[in-house]
Amino acid sequence: MRTHLILLAVFLQAPLRSEGFQGWYQLTAWHRLDERWNVGGFLFLRDDDAVGRMGGWTVSPRIRYDLSPVWQLQFNLSVLESVNTDETDRQQWLRPEFEANPTLPLGGALTLNVRNRLEFRFRDGHENTGVRLRIRPQLEWDCGPGLLKNFFVSEEVIHDFDADSLTENRLTPLGVTLRASASTEVRLYYMWRHALGHDQWRDYHVAGVATSLSF
Numbered sequence: 001m002r003t004h005l006i007l008l009a010v011f012l013q014a015p016l017r018s019e020g021f022q023g024w025y026q027l028t029a030w031h032r033l034d035e036r037w038n039v040g041g042f043l044f045l046r047d048d049d050a051v052g053r054m055g056g057w058t059v060s061p062r063i064r065y066d067l068s069p070v071w072q073l074q075f076n077l078s079v080l081e082s083v084n085t086d087e088t089d090r091q092q093w094l095r096p097e098f099e100a101n102p103t104l105p106l107g108g109a110l111t112l113n114v115r116n117r118l119e120f121r122f123r124d125g126h127e128n129t130g131v132r133l134r135i136r137p138q139l140e141w142d143c144g145p146g147l148l149k150n151f152f153v154s155e156e157v158i159h160d161f162d163a164d165s166l167t168e169n170r171l172t173p174l175g176v177t178l179r180a181s182a183s184t185e186v187r188l189y190y191m192w193r194h195a196l197g198h199d200q201w202r203d204y205h206v207a208g209v210a211t212s213l214s215f
Contacts, residue, residue: 029214078097
């Protein structure tokens with residue numbers, strides 16, 4: 001019992017020494033062209049202290065191709081501005097992104113979705129190109145018909161090829177998806193964000209709201 005308490009304390013140590021609290025607000029819209037092709041867009045706003053200083057924004061037109069019932073291919077072109085992890089500089093980026101994402105039924109009410117994204121990052125005023133790989137497995141538990149669609153947990157890791165190391169980890173231990181209407185879903189979640197700054201790791205608590213529209 002004592003060993004379990006020590007391990008729990010170690011696990012909670014990083015989240016408890018959080019640098020701050022962030023609010024993430026996301027909107028995704030998709031329009032289906034035919035049985036395989038979809039076009040859409042993504043808008044992201046990040047507030048530091050949830051309703052305080054604007055920490056960043058992203059605008060991203062997107063194209064998705066449903067290769068099979070399991071696999072989806074996606075291309076995004078993201079334009080974004082964000083405060084860096086050390087909170088010392090505000091940076092602008094152009095970021096082409098390629099995704100190959102499987103959806104795997106696990107039996108019963110469980111489904112595993114994995115987002116695999118390769119990003120090519122062009123920073124405004126710099127000639128060099130940065131490349132990152134982001135992998136985010138997400139486990140969903142379906143709740144059947146009604147307002148409550150599912151509960152989910154996820155874990156995203158980000159690998160920076162220029163730094164040759166992992167530079168960020170995003171753990172979502174609890175999230176819920178609500179059906180607002182036949183074409184609208186709202187995801188509410190808590191995330192622990194563990195990000196590498198210039199010379200040290202920083203931790204943030206994140207409360208997120210993600211709305212998805214399809215038409």
